[in-house]
Structures are given as structure tokens and as C-alpha cells.
Amino acid sequence: MLAHRAVAFAPEPASVRRARSAVSDTVRAAGMDEDTVDTAALLVSELVTNAVVHARSEVGVTVTVAGDSVLVEVADHSPHLPVQRTYEDEAATTGRGLGLVEVLAADSGVRQVEGHGKVVWFTLGPPGPTAARFPGGLPAADPRPPRPDTGATAAEPPDLTVLLASLPIALYCTFQEHAAALLREYQLTVLDQGGTAGGAAADEAAAGGEALSLLSEASADVFALRDSGRAAVDHRVPLPRAAVPRFATLHSVLDEAVELAADGRLLAPPSQPEIRALRNWCLQEVLRQAEGAAPVPWRLPDVSLYSTRRRRADWDDSAVRTSPQALVAADDANRILAVSEAAARLLGWEVDDLVGQRLVCIIPPRLHELHIAGFVRFLLSGQRRILGKPVPLTALRKDGSEVQVLITIEQQPAPPGRTVLVASMEPIGSPLA
Template sequence: MREARQYVRDVLRAAGREDLVETAELLVSELVTNALVHVGSGLEIAAWVEGDVLRVEVGDASPHAPLPRHHPVTAGTGRGLRLVSSMVDRWGTTPRGVGKVVWFELENGDHEPDLGDWDVADLEDDQSGRVVAPGGSLPRPLDVELLNVPLLLHTVWQQHADALLRELLLIRIGAGSNTDELWAHALASEAMSFLQENLPTPNVGEDADELMVSAVEPFVSSDREVLHVPAEIVDHFRVLDETLEAAVGMAEAGFLLTPPTQPEVQAFRHWICGEIQRQAIGEAPIPWSDVPTSAPAPAARIPLGWTSDEVSGSALAVMAADDTNRLIAASPSALELLGYAGPEELVGRRLVTIIPARFRQAHVAGFTLHLANGRAPLLDRWVTVPVLRKDGSEIDVRLLVAAEMLPAGRRVFVARLEPA
């Protein structure tokens, strides 16, 4: 990465266009990072100035044109090519040999970055382009039947996995990774792109009131989806599962900035990668099933450094959860409202224990995105929600949740409850 920026900087200085250096370095970084994440290795960079125009080309061994990942504006990833599109005068892709070249032209460096919508039609139509291992063939696609698919969970898993893979790749590049590790990233990314392009995305919106209506079952799941998986990428899903398992382990150990993931997100990855591999050898589909509320929360590497006295001693109905989604305190009034005799029956369990099943996808998605990028449509405002009592019955409560950032970088969420 450093060498690519230095190369472009030298080209511009030799041509007397130092005014383009800052913008060009940013753009080159984005293109090279995108190629490394999605292809792995074998990159070639060329740059020259003709007249007043800088042209930069980044070539790689994949014929697959760069496609935008349709993450919402609150996502913490997936914006690199949008940034390129908004800051250059022209850009595109050109087939070259077995791969392609992504290029841009820059005449001035005063373009303002724009991360808004862009037109996919501006990209090359490259639906047949795939990352295929050397010597691979293209036999008939495999029909994979997915049952009871949690579509909202898939959406948030894509965003979390994107962040994990990007961080893991940059760490491995810095450590001098071998070609096999870089190729594994390319295969993993190809598997994720296939799923994103072939599974629908639920439209839940960003407004808090809209979320309470749309981000619930059955609107966030699909009874049945059939994927036509190219046979040559079936094994990519094994690579994806293994690569993300390594990345999650590094996140839990504190080596990555991306926070560890909830049990539901990990279970989804195991399930969907497993379904494709199992059905490839003739086994029958297994429907997705919800993760038990008793599943343990992710382990916390850093002590919380928070005292529960203010919550557990409050005269109001107040509860607190930490950033692993674990309930850490509840006042007597809150316990009584939910039908628990004492804190030992509830404190220490995951927050999903008191969330009705039809809202759990939305809760896990929202919680994961908040930790990743601060998305918080339901914080610091009163909302009316149903909660589960100990006996399994539901009651509606008015809920006000506030987040407290602790000195060690961890977070506590304190909620006040009132009968609706």
C-alpha cells in the first residue's frame, strides 16, 4: 500500500501536478485495498500524466467487475468504490487477459467526497465473472434450498464479516502473508458477494417508529430461498467459514478493532456455509433455527469497570446491560414488573431473554450495528415495546435506553421501564 502511494506521488511530482497528490493517494489506497480484499494478490499498478490528466490503472487476476455492496448509509464498510466514483472525473473497468483493470482519471483535486447513491448501470455488465481457482471448470450450478432464512441477520452478518475480513487481511499483509492466505481472502470474499447478490434484503428503514413495525417477523425472514450455486465456488464457503472463524478469534483476543460478534451472527455463518457444503454432497436441507436465549454472550477481554449500585438500588424500574448483550443489573421494581423473584434469576443472562422471539433478529442486528458504527435509532427516546416476563407472557412497556461510554472503551446500556 505504501509503495503504491509513493509511486503515484512520484509520478505526479515529476509531472508538476503536486496539487493532485492528496486526492490521488486516497483514491489509489481505496482501489488497492478493494482489490486486495476481493482478489488477494497479483496486483499491477500503472500511473501517468498526459496533458493535465492523471490516469491510474490497478490490474488484478479476477474478471469480476467491482460491484457495490448495498449496505445502508449507517454501515461502517462498503463505501470505497462510492468514494472513488464521487472524487474522480472518470472511472471504469476494462477486461485485460484473464482479469481486468480498474482505472480512474483525475484532472483536479477539489472533488468533494459523496457517499450517497450511485448508479449500478455505470458499471460493466459482468454477471458471468467469477473468481475461479487455476484449472477450475464451470459445471452445472448446484441448487441449494435454504429454509426459514433470517434475512435481517444475513444483512448484518454481511456488514460485520466485511469489517472482520478487511481488518484480518490488512494485518496479514503487514505481517508478510503468503499467497495461500491472500487467495483464501479472495475466495471468502467471492462467497460473500454471491450470497449478497442472491439473497433478498428486507426493507426495514431507519426511523424508530418504522423499525418497530417492519423489523419483526415475518417481514425479516423468508420461508424458502433457492440458490443456484456455481459448483466451482462451493468450497469457497468452507474457506469463508474457516477464515471468519480465525478473524472472530482475533477479535475476541483484542487484535482487531471490529467487536466480537453475537452468538446468532456466528451461528448464521456456520449454518449457511454448512448448508451449501452439505447439500453439495446430497444431504437434505436443515432449516435455520433460533439460537437458544441461554447461549453465552461473547467473552469480554477488558473488565467493565462499572458499579451496579445505582441501578440495583433504584426505586424506579431500571435495568442495565453491557456491550456483550448481557444483563448486569436490575432494580427490584424492574424484577417485579418482569415476574422475577430476585436478581439471581435474571442478571447474568443475555438481553434476548426478555425480548419476544419475533423481535430478536432486529435486536441482534441493531445491537451489532451500534457496536460497529454507532447506529442508534432507538436510543435516547421513549419507545413502546413488548417484553417477555418470566412466565412467558408479554407486557407492553415504555422504554428509554441510554448508552454510557466507560473509560476503558466499553459500554453500558441503562434502560428505564414503565408499564404502557
């Protein structure tokens, strides 16, 4: 063994940086190359972040270097095993920690420790049996004090199966990804506040996170249908009855996170009205059906009840307004910022009547949910594959008629940290007079 170090950290965001530094220093001092040092630092950062956000307990980190192999273990007091999200690899901005470990580590795993919680571990180095490379290294010593014995726990009430009827597949997948991003940032924000109020808010967020994890665990089949072309599915979600109150907590926590996002205090975009409506329906269905009510199928409500409340992006719209091309510009709140005269004529509107409206006003109603899902998915991921490529789409004119257009989207920055999308439109076939 070249090096071994065990450190305990408090459940606070600063612990991620401290754990990263401790692991980096130990691995580097043992003579490992910088690529190994960087990979170990990256993966321990992901695992400690998960422990800080979800476990809300002291976090123990051990790092062992033996020969040309590195073993890192992250322990916490939560008995809940980590769940790898089903979000697509390129698009997800959250839930990717376990995916990174799986891709970059030589080996990895998780074990429960009776009376302690769990330990998530990974190794770096040449392939081969982990036990052979770390004789006596698994399991490593747990740096945390034993958890107090609270006595026997009562048996959980019977399980519950919630039916989410006519669930819109694309919108639901985006709701899950967006909610996870909001919740993760919100948890780190309230942890940074410190004090009694910050700790209570973090505990509430952790409880809400458990509810979201239960939805995620049951959602693999829905995500598998995301790109199948199927619009909706009747989705059954098995839940322990003891977890039902956490769905009400998740509702209130996400409301607070959305307000912070609308004020620009989180990196995640604020909820679009359609996603907020779906989230409310999903969580209310859990609470209603837990009380014995019959399932109510999803139906998009009047989303004018949900305000995005985000201020207009600070952006120079003169190039769009004066362009001879048919151009429409919208910000990351899905709000139209500018329209050229050619675009207004194509869509049958006056320029001033379009500016300030949501983009969905020029999209046929049957495509609203798909548009919102794709729009938020882009904002969350920053994926570039939709940019600069002509795509045939259907646009809605003011009189209710439709026009087929070839649309090409470009992205432009708008300080501070905002995004503007500019779309050029060419009618397919004979241009409209």
C-alpha cells in the first residue's frame, strides 16, 4: 500500500471541494499520473455532492492507493441506495454521477453497512478483480461514528400503486429532468444559507428528493418510449404508503425552487407553464389516490394560470427586426422578443401583436406539449445537435390555418447568463401572399 487516508466531512456544499482536495493530494503524493488524479477528483466530487444533497449526514471519504490502483469510498448515514437516473446521457445535467463512475472507473459498487447507512466506492487502474488489487481493502474502515440505535421500527403500511393515466411521455420525461435540476440546485442553495432555517429547508428538500427518486425509479419504461413517437401512456407507479407525505413536500419545495429560478438565482431555467401544470397533476394524483380517489387522466389545463415571471432578456433585437428574412427571436422564457416583417406576414400577424407572446402562439395546439418538452430539454442540456440544421415544421397562422416551414435555429448569448434563440423560416412549397 502506497497511501491510505480517511476523512469525515460535514453535510455542507464546501465539503465537496474539501473532499476533492483530500483525494487529489493523496493520489498525487502516491506518485499517480495527473489523469488518474483528475479522474479521482471528478468522481469523488460527484459522489460527495450526492451524499451532501440526498443523505444530509456526515460524509466519510477514504482513499487507498496500492500499486497502480486507486480505491475511493464515500460513506453516509442514509440507508437509501443511489439510483442512476434514466435521463439520456448527452442531455442530462443532473443524475449523472453514477453514470460517470460507471464509464470512468475500473470497477464500482455500493454496499449497505448495518447501523451506518451505505458506502459507494470506485476503483481506478488496470482491470482485474478488485479484491486481488486491494487485499483487505474492501470494505475499508468507515470514518464515521456509529449511528445511534433508535430501537425497532414499525412495519411500513401496505404499498400503493398510483395510476398516471394518459401521461404525456415527452413532457413527463422533461418534467423529471427539470425537477431534478431544480431540486439539486435548491438543496445546495439552502445548505449554503446555514443556520437553523437553512438546515430545516435542506431537510424538507431532501424529503422531496426522496419522492422524486421514487418517481424516477419507476420511470425507466416511460423514458424508453421517449423517442418512439408514442404520445401518451398509462403509467403505474408503485409507492410505499409511508412516502406519500413526501410528495406534498416535493410540491412545496419545487414551488420555492421555481421562484428562485425565475429570479435568476438558480442556473436551471424556471418552469414552463405546461411543465408546472403536469408536475402539479402528477403530485396531486399521488395524494388523491392515496386517499382512495379514482385516477383522473391528464388533460392540459389553461396554462395562463401559471406565470413564468422571468424578466425579458437584455438583448439587441435590431438585427431581427430589420432583416428581410422571416426571423423570430425568443428568449429562454419561451417569450417572443422580436419578429421581422417577413415573418409576421408569413404567420398572418402584425409585428407588435406577436412580440411579448409565448412561442406556442405560432405552434398548432396538438404540438404544444412536444414543443415545450423539446424547448426545456434544450435549455437543460445545452445540446447543439438541433442548431444550424434545417428542420421541417408546422407553424400556426393567426387565422388558425397552418403553413409548412423549413426552420433553422441559431443560439445567441444574452447577458447575464441568458439565452436567445433566433429561428429563420422558409415556407415549403408556394410562399403565401
